[in-house]
Amino acid sequence: MKKAMRGVAALCLAAVCAAVVPVTSFAQAPALQGERAQVSYMVGMDVGQSIAPVGPDIDYAALERGIRNAFEGGEPLLSEQDVAQTAQALMQRIAVRNGQTPPGMPPGAPPPEVDRQKVGLMVGSDIGRSLQPIQGELDLAVLVQGLRARVEGGPVLMDEAQADAVRQSFSERVQKDMEAQQAQAGEKNRAEGEAFLAGNRTETGVQVTPSGLQYRVVRQGSGRRPVASDRVRVHYHGTLLDGTVFDSSYERGRPADFGLGQVIPGWTEGVALMPIGSKYRFWIPARLGYGAKGTQGIPPEATLVFDVELLDIL
Structure with a gap:
C-alpha cells in the first residue's frame, strides 16, 4: 500500500x-x-x-x-x-x-x-x-x-476538465519555481566552490592539473597506473564542502569496481594519476563533476571532495 x-x-x-x-x-x-x-x-x-x-x-x-x-x-x-x-x-x-x-x-x-x-x-x-x-x-x-x-x-x-486544467497550470508553475530555485542554489554553490578552490590550491601539498582538478597524495603506491579504458577496484569516501557524506564504499564495507571511462571527468582524470596502492584526496570542481544539474544527494554546481584508494586494476 x-x-x-x-x-x-x-x-x-x-x-x-x-x-x-x-x-x-x-x-x-x-x-x-x-x-x-x-x-x-x-x-x-x-x-x-x-x-x-x-x-x-x-x-x-x-x-x-x-x-x-x-x-x-x-x-x-x-x-x-x-x-x-x-x-x-x-x-x-x-x-x-x-x-x-x-x-x-x-x-x-x-x-x-x-x-x-x-x-x-x-x-x-x-x-x-x-x-x-x-x-x-x-x-x-x-x-x-x-x-x-x-x-x-x-x-x-x-469536474475532470477543471481538475486537468488546475493540475497542468500548477505543475508548470511548480516546475518553473523549482528550476529557479535550482539555478539560485547552483549559483551560490558555484561561487562558494570557486572561492574554496582558489584558497585550497595554495595549501601545502595540493597540486592542480590544467583542467582545474586539485589533489593531494596521501599515500603513494608503486603499481602501474590505470588508463581510461581500464576497469578499477577502489575504496572511496565522497563529501560536499560542508562535510556532508553523499557516497562511501568504506561505509558500505566493500570496495567498488567500475570502468574508469564511465564516471565523472574528475574521477577519470584523477584516478589515472594514481599507481596501484595509492590513496589520494581529490577536490573536483563542479564542471568536472555533476555540473548544473547535480544528482541524487549532490546539489547543482557542487564542488566535491573524494578520498580515493586504488586497490587494483582488473
Missing part, C-alpha cells in the same frame, strides 16, 4: 497523473475560491483515487492528523509493529473485497478487523510524506474534502 501512496507528489509535480475514475456527480457550489483551494482540492481528488481501495477502513479525522503530523515533521504516530499489522490486515481485507482469498486464509473466511484510527494515521502519514515537497501550496482541510469526495463517490466541486 505504501507504494501506492509514494509518488503522489511526483505525479502532481510532473503533471503525469493516473487516469481518474469517472465522476457521476458534480456540485456547482460552493465554488473553490483561489488557486490554493483549487490546487488543494485537485490534489485531494488525485490522492483519494489512489487510496480508494482502503477508503471503507479509514477514520478521516485520524487521516488528517497523520497528514498534518508528517507535514510538521513530527515523530511517528504508530509503532512499526502497528504499521506492519495494520498494513497486512488491510491487504487481506482488500483481497477479500475483490473476491480473492488472501495467502494464509481459508476460502470464505472473513477478513480481519482493523482499527480505523490506526488505518487513518498510517495512510495519512504516507500521504503527508509524499506531499511534503508541496505542502506550502496546500490547504489541508480542502485537500481532505476533495479526498473524501473521491473516495466516497459523493458530489465533487471540480
Whole structure:
C-alpha cells in the first residue's frame, strides 16, 4: 500500500497523473475560491483515487492528523509493529473485497478487523510524506474534502476538465519555481566552490592539473597506473564542502569496481594519476563533476571532495 501512496507528489509535480475514475456527480457550489483551494482540492481528488481501495477502513479525522503530523515533521504516530499489522490486515481485507482469498486464509473466511484510527494515521502519514515537497501550496482541510469526495463517490466541486486544467497550470508553475530555485542554489554553490578552490590550491601539498582538478597524495603506491579504458577496484569516501557524506564504499564495507571511462571527468582524470596502492584526496570542481544539474544527494554546481584508494586494476 505504501507504494501506492509514494509518488503522489511526483505525479502532481510532473503533471503525469493516473487516469481518474469517472465522476457521476458534480456540485456547482460552493465554488473553490483561489488557486490554493483549487490546487488543494485537485490534489485531494488525485490522492483519494489512489487510496480508494482502503477508503471503507479509514477514520478521516485520524487521516488528517497523520497528514498534518508528517507535514510538521513530527515523530511517528504508530509503532512499526502497528504499521506492519495494520498494513497486512488491510491487504487481506482488500483481497477479500475483490473476491480473492488472501495467502494464509481459508476460502470464505472473513477478513480481519482493523482499527480505523490506526488505518487513518498510517495512510495519512504516507500521504503527508509524499506531499511534503508541496505542502506550502496546500490547504489541508480542502485537500481532505476533495479526498473524501473521491473516495466516497459523493458530489465533487471540480469536474475532470477543471481538475486537468488546475493540475497542468500548477505543475508548470511548480516546475518553473523549482528550476529557479535550482539555478539560485547552483549559483551560490558555484561561487562558494570557486572561492574554496582558489584558497585550497595554495595549501601545502595540493597540486592542480590544467583542467582545474586539485589533489593531494596521501599515500603513494608503486603499481602501474590505470588508463581510461581500464576497469578499477577502489575504496572511496565522497563529501560536499560542508562535510556532508553523499557516497562511501568504506561505509558500505566493500570496495567498488567500475570502468574508469564511465564516471565523472574528475574521477577519470584523477584516478589515472594514481599507481596501484595509492590513496589520494581529490577536490573536483563542479564542471568536472555533476555540473548544473547535480544528482541524487549532490546539489547543482557542487564542488566535491573524494578520498580515493586504488586497490587494483582488473
